[in-house]
Amino acid sequence: MGEQPIFSTRAHVFQIDPNTKKNWVPTSKHAVTVSYFFDSTRNVYRIISLDGSKAIINSTITPNMTFTKTSQKFGQWADSRANTVYGLGFSSESHLVKFAEKFAEFKEAARLAKEKSQEKMELTSTPSQGGTVKRNVLSVNKPVIKKESAPGDLQSPLTSESINGTDNDRVTPDTPQHPEARAEPSQNALPFSHSSSSINKHWEAELAALKGNNAKLTAALLESTANVKQWKQQLAAYQEEAERLHKRVTELECVSGQTTGIKSQKTELNRTIEELELALKAKEEELERLKAEVESANEFRSQRDSLTQRLQETEVRNQTLEAQLTDLEQRLESSQLEREAFRKSLRSLLELLDSKIFELNELRDALAKLLEGS
Template sequence: MTFTKTSHKFGQWADSRANTVYGLGFSSEAHLSKFADKFAEFKEAARLAKEKSQEKMELTSTPSQESATGDLQSPVTPESINGTDERVTPDAAFNAESRVEINAVPFPHSSTSITKHWEAELAALKGNNAKLTAALLESTANVKQWKQQLAAYQEEAERLHKRVTELECVSGQTAGVKTQKTELNQTIEELEAELKAKEEELEKLKEEVEKANQLQTQKDSITQKLQETELRNAELESQLADLEQRLENSQLESESFRKSLRSLLELLDGKIFELTELRDSLAKLMEGDSS
C-alpha cells in the first residue's frame, strides 16, 4: 500500500487485496506530512519484518515443510489514524467540531427580533448538524474498517496458534523453534492489545452517536419553537395591519370632523357679525328715540 497526498490536508491509500480505498483528512498540512512519514516508516518496517521472517523460516524449516510455512505473513497494519504523535480518535474530532452549547436567551420584545433570533439559532444548528452528519459517516466507515481489522486479527491469531502447535511438533532445531514460538506469542499479545483498543474506541463511538441523537432531538425542538414563533409573528403582523387600518380610518374621521368644525366656525362668525350689526343698529335707534 502507498499513501498519496491528494491535497494539503487529505491523503488516501488503497488495499489491493481487499479492493478498498481509504481516505483520511487532517487539521493541518504538518499533521498530514507527519502521518505520511509514519506510514512509510511502518511500511518499510513491515517489509523488513516480512523478509526477516521468511529468512528465519527458510533456515529453520525442512524442505518438506517449506510449502506449509511459505504463507506465514504477519499482518502489519498502520497505527490508529492520527495527525500527531499522540493518538487522536474520531470521537475526539467529533467532539471538537460538533459540541453545541444552547444557552437560554431572553425573548426580545419585538416579534421581528424573535424571528431573527430563532433564524440565527436554526442556521447554527443546521451547520452543526451537517458537521455531525459528516462525523457520523466517517465514524461509521471507521467502524466497518475496524470490524474488518478485528476479524483479520482473530483469523491471524488462530493461524498463529496453529503455527505454534505445528512448530512444537517439529523435531530437532529446538532452539530455533522456541525462538519462533516466543516471537509468535509476542505477536499474539500485540494483536490482543490492538483488539482491546479497537473495542474501547467502538464504545466511545457509540457514546458519540448517542450524543448526536440528543443534539438532533434538541434541534427538532428548536425548529418547532421557531415555527410556533413564526405563526405568532404572523398573527401579530395581522393585528398590526388591522390597527394601522383603524388608525388610518380614525385619522380620516378626525380630518372630516375638523372640516365640519371649520365650516361651523365660519357660519358662527357670520352670524356673530350679523348680530353685531343688528346690535349696533338697535343701539342707534335707541339713541335716536331718546333724543
C-alpha cells in the same frame, strides 16, 4: 477565618437600567465568575463578582430577598441596599437551577442566623437589676452598628483567584461556550420590538451553530461508518490469523523434541498473538467511542429539530403581531381622518352661525329704527 468562597459558577452579569427600570444593562462583556461568600465573623452571606479588579456584584443576602427564574437560562433578584436589580444569564438550565438552590439555601441560613442574633440580643438585654437595662442595650446594639457597611464597598480584599474557589466548588459548563450561546434577559424586562428581534437573533444564532455541528457530526458519522466496516474486516482477519497461529503452536508443541528453534518460533508466535490481541482491544475501544459519537449526533439532531420548530412558532407569532400593528395603524389613520372631517364640519357650522347672527343683528337694528321712526 474571615470571608471564604463556598460556591462559584460563571454567568453573564446584568443590572436594571436605573432610568427606565425596564431594560437590562450588561455589566460584563463576557461570562465572569459569580461566587457565594460566607463571613464567619459576622455570619453573613454575600454574592460577589469581579470583572478584572472592578466589583460588578456585591450583594448581601437577606431573608427578604427572592431569586426569580424568568426564563430557562436567566434569573434575577432585587437588592434594596444597593437600590438595583441584578440579572444573571447562564450557559445552561442546570447551572441556573444550581445557583437558585444555593440562593435558597443561603437565604434560609441567613434567616436562621438573624433569628439567633435577635435571641442573643434579647437574652443579653434582659436586666438582672433595674439600673442595668440601658447599659446592656447599648452594649448589644453598638457592635451591630459597626458591622453595617455601604452596599457598594467590599468588606475584605478580594482577588479573581480567591473568587474562583477550589476545583470542587467551581461549576464548569458541560458544553463549550460559544459567543452565540450567551443567555438573553427576560422578555418581560425589554420593550416589545427589541425583545422580539433579540429573540429571533438568538434562536437564529443557535440554529446556525447547531447546523454547523450537525454537518460536522454527519461527516464524522459517515467516516466512522466506513472505518467500522474496515475495522470489522480487519478484526475478522485478525481472528482468523490468531486461530491459525494457535493451531500452529499446537502443532509445534505436538512435534517430538523441544528444540531451540521451535521454542524461539513459539515465543515469536506468542508475541504476535499478544500484539494482535492488543490491536483488537484498541479497535473495540475505538468502536465504542464511535458509537457514543453517533448517539451524541442523534441528540444534536433532535435539538436542532426542536429549535427549528420553536423558531417557526416565533416567526408565526411575529407575523400575527405585525398584522395587529398594521390594523391598529389603519384604524388610527381612519380615526384621524374622521376627526379632521368633523372639525371641518364644525368650522362650516360656525361660519354659518356667524352669518345668521350678523343677519339677525341687522334685522334687530332695522326694527329698532322703525320703532324709533314710528
